[in-house]
Amino acid sequence: MTNTIKNGSQLNRAIGKVLSPALLMTSVLFCHEISANDAYSMPSNVDIQQKVASLIEQNDAFTVNVYFDTDSAKITPEYQQLLTRLITQLQQIEAYQFQLDLVGHTDSRASKEYNLKLGERRALAVKAFLQPHLKNEIRIRAVQSKGKANPVADNTTVQGKALNRRVEISIEPSTIAFFEKHSKVALAGNGDSLLLNNGSELVIWDTQAACPQNILAAKEGKIYTSAISNNKLLALSGGTSQRLTLWDVATASELESFTGHLSAITAAAFSDSAEVAISGSLDGEVRLWDLVKRQEIKTFRKHQAAISAVTLSSDSKYAASADVDGNITLWNLVTQKMEAHFPIHNDTVTHLSFDEKNDYLISASNRSGIHYWQTSTGQKSLFNDPEGRRINHFDISSDGQKLIAIYQNGDITLWELRTKRSLLNISNSQYNLKSVAFVNNDGVIMTSDERNNVHFWDSKSGQYLNTFTTHDWQPQKPFPNENEQIKSWLDEVTNTQFTWVGSACYEMGCGPWNKQCSSSEQPLHKVCLSGYWIAQNEVSQQLWQDTLGYNPSKQPCQGETCATSAVNQVSWKDAQLFMCKLNRNAGQIYRLPTEAEWEYACRNQGEKIKYFPSQQKDENQSDLGLNNMNDGVWEWTLDAFTKDGYSKHRRHQPVYAGDDSYHFMNGHVYRAQRGGAWNKGSQLGQCSRRHYDEPGSRAFYSGLRLVKPQ
Structure with missing residues (x-):
């Protein structure tokens, strides 16, 4: 060794800005200009496997260097072996999880122009070696040359020149990988609910009852971000579809799909009132939405990188956005202009929030810790964690x-x-x-x-x-799918016989075949339903007892009759808890039928009939084998009830989720019931007849029937 670099410590200091000691050990120096006595001895059995594991588990980027002979872009055998080991490890992980940047460098000899081209040839040579094995062009994000502009060692020495003739392979978590990994759970503001992201659907979990309530299924693509409103009534989701979707939590129905983003949506949040939402996307755009009017308010553009977090102040006067490069922008929503922009972090901002009084904007990133910024003075401060924890x-x-x-x-x-x-x-x-x-x-x-x-x-x-x-x-025993063409099936978990009802369209409401129509049953309108399983009988007292541990019925059953006696005196809220617990036990998602599903089944798959065909008369027997549709309990449905009929029904999968006063102003809502009713008599139990009650009402005539969506 020369006097320029005498030991490993000096070598690390010389190139410390680029290579850590661990990363330096990933390279084997080979240069024909250095004699055997001057060559660096570095182990070739580098633990690339550990570095790739750290990439996935801790988001730790790393660099591998490939060194070249003077004026050469040929990869030597030693480095072919190193690259082969790297390829072997990268093939073990998903394509979206990482990205590579290749940067070619030279020593100081020759002109700037020549060295730029030489550095490019070296980077392209490494790309040509890697590319056939990486399968996807997206994995190599950039190939460029710095020529002799970025030396890491002294160009006046032979050893220094050898260290500078290199291609740096920077391997880091991809932006998409970050959102795939960090969008799994969204907690409601009061902690009663959470959204569990399974990729293309969100499962709503009741954290108090420790059970899954329902599923919000995206129409297409992957979900990268989700949020629940503070009142637990609404949810947001966004992802590769580039649409921000507003959901009603109780019915798991889509209320609106907002378009405008030109790339995947990666962050979303509600205002405290849930009347406004903010979203950010992969291309750095931030959009503000009026959820009541169902329209965009403003598009903000300042960020040059993917948005990783967004938030709104409780008074809705300010919004803030952050990106994967660590930049944060404060937006004034009154003037609709940028208030401030600052690079406060040096890595991806994972969380962003105003304090309760909106005095501080607080942010966090994995490596930079917690920062907070006083909105009135602009003063920035850092939570100094003495242990330096991430x-x-x-x-x-x-x-x-x-x-x-x-x-x-x-x-x-x-x-x-x-x-x-x-x-x-x-x-x-x-x-x-x-x-x-x-x-x-x-x-x-x-x-x-x-x-x-x-x-x-x-x-x-x-x-x-x-x-x-x-x-x-997990499902204890999965239901048959539509392709299996099974029309009736016993669910052994609930001991309930289900009937398959195929996809169809029909005219819903009270028609000319019924001379006793009320205004709430009109207008007659065409709706289309996806296939579903419906229980042949109402939920029994036995199943309720087994699931929740008590029997609320006005006249509790005795002995063997419990398996066939309908549970009654239950509220809509009770029914939701029952479904949630049943879902947990069975590994399924059961729910109440919508009004449209119930009526279609009652009318023997949409026939123009007034009453449900009686099981006692062969000439009127139901093809579906259902019981007590007109002469049992009033059965709760999923829908909210509105007296103005079906004016707000959409054509496909109609369900009324409630009006804006319910979703945004804590307004009152009734829930719809269908069926016969012990207290009214079968003469009023027509298939189109609608009834309603308070969600918390436990009337002695109220019960339920199970539906399992496909």
Whole structure:
């Protein structure tokens, strides 16, 4: 070795801006200009497998260097072996999870123009070696040359020149990989509900009952972001479809699909009132939406990278957006102009939030920690974590006084927001936590882990409370699909016989065949339904008892009659809890029928008949084999009830989810019932007849029937 670089320590300092000691060991220097006595001895058995694992698990980028002979773009055998090992490891992970940048470099000899071309030839040679094995062109994001502009060592020495003749292969998590990994769980503001992202659908979980309530299924593409409104009535989702979808949580129905984004939507959030939403996309655009008027308010453009987080102040005067490069922008919604833009982080901002009084904008990134910015003065500050832990997520208490943070090492730390003083630290090495929220008036800390399980801790003592799992929710016995052409099937989990009702269109409502039409049953209108399974009988007292542990019926059954006696005296809310618990036990999604589904089944698949065909008369027997559609309990349906008939029904899969006063102003809503009714008599139990009641009402004549959507 020469006096220029005498040992490994000096070598690391010489090129420390580019190579860490660990990364330096990934290279084997080969240069014909250096004699055997001067050559660097570096191991060729580099643990690339460990580096790729760190890429996936910790989002840690790494660099591999390929060195070249003087004035050559030929990859030597040593580096062909190194690249082959790299390829072997990269083939083990999904294409979307990583991206490569190739940058060619030279030493200082020759002209600028010549070296730029030489560096490009070297980068293209590495690309040509890698490309056939990587399958997808998108994986190599950029190929460029810096020529002699970026030396990492002294160009006056032989060894320094050798270190500068290189191609840097930068391997880092792709932007898409970030959103694939960090969009799994969205927690409601009060912690009662969460959305679990399964890729193309969102499962709504009731965190208090620890069970799945319903599924929001995207029409196409993958979901990258989701949110629940503070009132738990609405949800947002966005992803590769480039549409922001507004959902009604109770009915799992789509209320609106907003278009305008030109690339995948990667972040979304509600205002406190749920009347306004904000979204960001892969191309750096931020859009503001009026959810009441169902229209876009404004498009904001400042970011040059994908949006990773968005938020709205509680007074709806400000919005903030952040990107994967660590930049944050504050938008004034009154003037609809940018208020400030600052590069406060040096990596992807994972979470962004205003405090309760909107005095501070708080942000977090994995490597840069927690920062907060005082909106009135512009003063920036950092939560100085003495342990230097990497943060995953945070939440702010309802009084705006405390901040709860979870870290990559599993720790949960409660901070006093203004003083930045640590109030509580929970050491946790058992769970890899990804998201956190205050619940139960800030008395409980709720977290979710990488397996989408939910854990609870006491926020005062730090005592662990309990856990409920979601990853083990699997069908006990899957229902047959439509292609199997099975018309009737016994669900052994619920001991319920189901009938398959195929996709069809029919005229819904009270028609000329019925001379006793009320205004709420009109107008007659054509609707189309997707196929579904419907229970042949109403939910029994036995199934209710087995599921919830009690029997609410006015006249409880005795002995063997429990399996055939319809449960009654249950509210719509009770029915929702029953469905949720049943879903958990059976690994399915059962729900109440919509009014359209119920009426179609009652009318023997849409026939123009007034009453349900009686099972006692062969000439009028139902083809579906259903019982008690007109002479049993009033059966709850999924729909909200409106007295102006079906004016708000859409043609396909109609379900009325309630009006704007219900969704945005905590307005009142009734729920619709169908059937005969013990208290009215079968003469009023017509297939088109509609009834309604309070969602919390437990009338002795109210019961339910199961539907399993395909």
